Amino acid sequence: MSSTPLAEKDPHEAARLTRAQRRSEQLLGAAARLMERDGSQAVSMQAVAEEAGVSVGLIYRYFGGKEDLLLAVIVDVLEAFAERVPQAVEAAGGDPVERLAAAFRAYCEVIDQHRHAAVLTYRESKSLSEEGRRRIMEMEVATSEPLRTILREGVEAGELLDVDVDLVSYDLLLLAHGWALKHWYFERTLVLDDYVARQTALALSALVPPRRRRSYRHLLGQAG
């Protein structure tokens, strides 16, 4: 009762949590780098520890095990979508077509930055528990929500043709993932900007009503 132990413990707790956060990110980064390159199954906990410059045992203080680590890496990518895509959409202004193009570009850019991790979602979903798989599936569906919203509003406003919104939003997402999935094929001829521009032009040629084509020359390009 002489001093106030809580007033001293709180900053300690805070500092402790910060340190823990740092370590956690450090381990996650190392795991991501290796798993993205070689696939999660081919990466041993030993290798993750070495890449992070720590001992094996330490990983188990911050993650439950290998599956936890994989799940965390994947969730990290999906969270990048949840953060960056809405940002890009807002920055694009009010026009549905511009918003759509901005959203697609943002998806592609996130995919490009996490190119290998994006493939993990496909490659490793089977090595997760049922619970982990469901969590990822839900996050993926949530990830496509911005696209769906833009498309729905665009169609309702009559600025986009009356297409199957669910199907088109899924297709756009798949094409964004395509940059990672078939990167070995495209990298010989295209850089990201080309890929985004051409896919955007192609997609919009199926979505923008003929009477509005002239307004979006910069997105539709010469062809289409």
Added chain:
Amino acid sequence: MSSTPLAEKDPHEAARLTRAQRRSEQLLGAAARLMERDGSQAVSMQAVAEEAGVSVGLIYRYFGGKEDLLLAVIVDVLEAFAERVPQAVEAAGGDPVERLAAAFRAYCEVIDQHRHAAVLTYRESKSLSEEGRRRIMEMEVATSEPLRTILREGVEAGELLDVDVDLVSYDLLLLAHGWALKHWYFERTLVLDDYVARQTALALSALVPPRRRRSYRHLLGQAG
């Protein structure tokens, strides 16, 4: 020199090769079933042997090892494309749009039949040797050749809009693969026929010139 030993040995050789062929297919089928369900890394050689009803050692008489087995499963799927797609295209007649729709449908049907094996291509490419990966990459590119040819001819004949042929053929292939990749998402609302019909309508709405739309009502559907 009294009798002709070759005339007797040949049928033996033939019978031997037939038996070997059967065994090979039996093992391949077992491996495919398991790998498609659980991913190749999660399937042990022991499990493959049990599924096939043979012993572990026998697998090594027919395949060099686990990687060989995985490669064989994937090649099997890619060969299905090389066989069935050209067939379907020929059966579709001479109209480029009809041929395109038939090709896309054939891709989707093969994917549907080998749904899980198709995903293997994405999931397991990293667990193959450099040589195996290259072989698969080449086969995949060859696989898309029919689409490219149809598109090129259609564009040259003026029956299709002047689009980026390489990009569109790749997109169509990706959308066919999409049926397998995101099957968990679609199976709730669509069957294969719906998927094919809607994707076809969507794609053609970006490919068929406006003046020709009326001829392809049956493919374009009500929307688009």
Added chain:
DNA sequence: AGAAAATGAACGAACGTTCATCTACAATGA
């Protein structure tokens, strides 16, 4: 000094692969 963080040798389980052994069967000779 005491608590929290970090270590890494050790353990058990699982895996791919091998190989000594066994089996089934067709060819041979009587």
Added chain:
DNA sequence: TCATTGTAGATGAACGTTCGTTCATTTTCT
């Protein structure tokens, strides 16, 4: 027709390795 023999086919216990995980011990920091 029937025993014999040679061979390709098939077996599965055993081996060596790798990996995820644990925990007694040491280090670091306050």
